[in-house]
Amino acid sequence: MLYNRKNFFCQEPEPAVSPGKRQKAKAKVEEEEVWRWWEEEKRADGVKWSTLEHKGPVFAPRYERVPRNVRFYYDGKPLELSEETEEAATFYAKMLNHDYCTKEVFNNNFFKDFRKSMTPREREIIKDFRKCNFQEMFNYFQAESEKRKAASKEEKLIKKNENEALMKEFGFCMIDGHKEKIGNFRLEPPGLFRGRGEHPKMGMIKRRIQASDVSINCGKDSKVPSPPPGSRWKEVRHDNTVTWLASWIENVQGQVKYIMLNPSSKLKGEKDHIKYETARRLDKVIDKIRATYRDEWKSKEMRVRQRAVALYFIDKLALRAGNEKDEDQADTVGCCSLRVEHVQLHKELNGKENVVVFDFPGKDSIRYYNEVEVEKRVFKNLELFMEHKKEGDDLFDRLKTQVLNEHLKELMEGLTAKVFRTYNASKTLQSQLDLLTDPSATVPEKLLAYNRANRAVAILCNHQRSVPKSHEKSMENLKEKIKAKREAIEKCESEYHSRDEKKGKQLERLRDQLKKLELQETDRDENKTIALGTSKLNYLDPRISVAWCKKHDVPIEKIFNKTQRTKFLWAVHMADENYRF
DNA sequence: GTTAGCACTTAGTAGGGTCGTC
DNA sequence: GACGACCCTACTAAGTGCTAAC
Structure with missing residues (x-):
């Protein structure tokens, strides 16, 4: 199948709001409005x-006061509040069923600011947070939300x-x-x-x-x-x-x-394109860089050794740079800001030698836990770096992100710590796709392969999500469906005899459906705690995915939703099936 | 050399919209 | 048409990295 832009998008799954003509006309208008900036010269x-x-x-929107019968209670009695105080109270009331409200820091901070918003008279009365009761306000907002949901079509x-x-x-x-x-x-x-x-x-x-x-x-x-x-x-x-x-x-x-502008804009798209081009340039020098930092593990200078070990982690594990943070922020770390309590060294662990166990809060306080077998020299270096240090001390005390980036810039123009993350993510996607895609497979099977490749990247980058509330239920439902499908197949098989062409077709269809459901089950369960979207949107060169779709006859909308397609329109136009990262 | 400020990218989640099923 | 599951998007926090000022 040939892919020009027109048929690449022709299997739009979006609902056909109106048949044929109008849709086509609209698509044409949209197409005409597209600014093909990637065909212009860059400034x-x-x-x-x-x-x-x-x-x-x-x-x-301006603050609208709650109805008079929705009251704030203090010490068991209703208390009329001034507008500003009431608004502050509603901020808390709206979050009453949230985990945040069980946290002391959250409550203390809120109460301190809540009191600042009060009139002197209110401040005189409202002195104890534990005596504040926001329940009626909470109920009101819940009811309002229900009302909104139940509103008529009109x-x-x-x-x-x-x-x-x-x-x-x-x-x-x-x-x-x-x-x-x-x-x-x-x-x-x-x-x-x-x-x-x-x-x-x-x-x-x-x-x-x-x-x-x-x-x-x-x-x-x-x-x-x-x-x-x-x-x-x-x-x-x-x-x-x-x-x-x-x-x-x-x-x-x-x-x-x-x-700022939307990701579909020229300004953002051009920057994105440059980002992936920088990562591709890294591919050309990565062997040399790796050889250099391995060599530097033996350096006489401690700062060089530390830099080389940190870079090894950034490269191998796709760790973030780890800028320094202020006291008044959550205590999270990246590579350069790792402290001794974030790594444990094991000469042997679970049958592996020279194992480093990383356990630290990363960006967004997401836990990074990884047991990694490292080269002996790295292990020895880490032992050295940790000598005479106590909890709270920096693992790389001679290293700062800025120093590291200055060094990287000497190795390649435009190279910074975060380029390694982009590079390794995209490289992983491409190699996993090569490995997992069976050209003769069905589209659902290819999609499972794609998601698995995407998943490998998400794991590398530690992109986690909380298990969706409905996960358990949705898995149960899928299992039920699979069971029903199997029963239908059994029934069909018992009724089938070799000359019954119609039954044969039906059987084939049922088996296909079963396969699809089973693939869906595997995919969903493997994805339970892993967020694929982040890497897709920020780390994976979209041209790899576009090329893969073109090469394997997979409609692009199976991989990119509408927003992603607009963000990556440049890639859809730029990459043909032979594109390699 | 260090720090603060600025600009921009990367991140997870809430919750509303949409779709499929009954 | 109602309902529930899930998908998408908006939102905004939290990173990175550069530059200018001290």
Whole structure:
């Protein structure tokens, strides 16, 4: 089967809202609107755009007071609250059934900020968090949520239309003469900060953002977005060396937050393309780099040895760089910031020699646990690095991410620690696809192979997810279906005799269906705690997947959903079936 | 050389939308 | 048409890495 762009997408699984013609016309319009930036020359001067015009961000809806019969109770008695205090109370009430509310730090931080929002009189009364009762408010929001779910078709349609209108007005910008989608055009609404892991600031109140907090970035000759009546932007600037459209400083951690473009945009796509090209360049020098760092394990200089061992881990295990962190953040680490308590050395473990057991909280406080057999020299070095150190001491005390990256840049232009993660992820996908794909297999079988290759990457990168609530149930359902299918096959077999062509066909169909269900069962169970999406979106060169689909006659929409297809449109156009990473 | 600030990428999850099944 | 499962997307936190200022 030949794949031009048209038939590559022709098996769209999305519902046909209207038959044939209209759909085709729409697809044509969409196609015409596509900016084929990958066919244009890249700018090398750091200028990101020439013209930029947008409508500014959408503000969070005004606070609406809860009905008077929905009360906050203090010490068993209803207490009327001022508007600001009530709003803060609703932030907590909305989270009442969440795990966060069982955490002392969360409750303490919230209560401290809650008291700050109070009037002096309220502050005089509300002194003990344990005497606060948000239950009635919680019940109210639950009921509201139920109401929304149970709304009539018409009501839901009105909401949908309103949303679409808002998206149409604020969700796009004009950049260099092209209409592009904005990623997050709404300002973050006020609420409680949900830091991950043991975050010391969890529960603090994220305050409402006003126009006076927001900086706008747009073209010099463009129409400046209008702030809400009676207000002014913090600043309007025209900086074409950055990609953001608006920014503000968030009050909990003091970080800058941005309004930026959607991943389907040229600005993001071009950067993504460059990222994978850098990783491909690494492929050309990786053997030399590996030989060098192995050599440096013997260096006389401790800092060189540490750098070489750290780089080995970054390369072999796809660890993150591990920048230093502040005290007021969750205690998480990456490679360079590993401490002695995060690794254990075993001369022998489970029949393997020179085993390093990694056990540390990584990004998002996701646990990284891995028992790794390492080269003897690495093991000896680690013993040396750990000598005379106590808990809390850095494993690589002579190494910082910046030093490592400066070194890497000397080995290859544009090389940083994170390139290894991209490189090893994409390399793994490609080699696993080569290994697992049987060209004569059915499409479902090929998809299982693809998912397994994707899974190998997700495991390498430690992309975890919590087991979906419905996992147990959905596995049971699948098992039931499989059982029923087997029974149907048995029944069909008992009725079949060699000349009965119709029965034969039916039998064949049933067996196919059974196979498909069994494959689905394997796939789902293997995927229980592993998140495939993260690597697909951020680490896997999409051209590998595009090429694989083309080569093996697998419709691209079986691999990429609609969002992923728009993000990776450049790859769909660039890669043919012979593309190699 | 160190640190802080900035810009941008990477990350998991909540919850609403969609689809298949009865 | 109702219901439940699951898929998708928006959201926003948490990383990386660069640069400028001290």
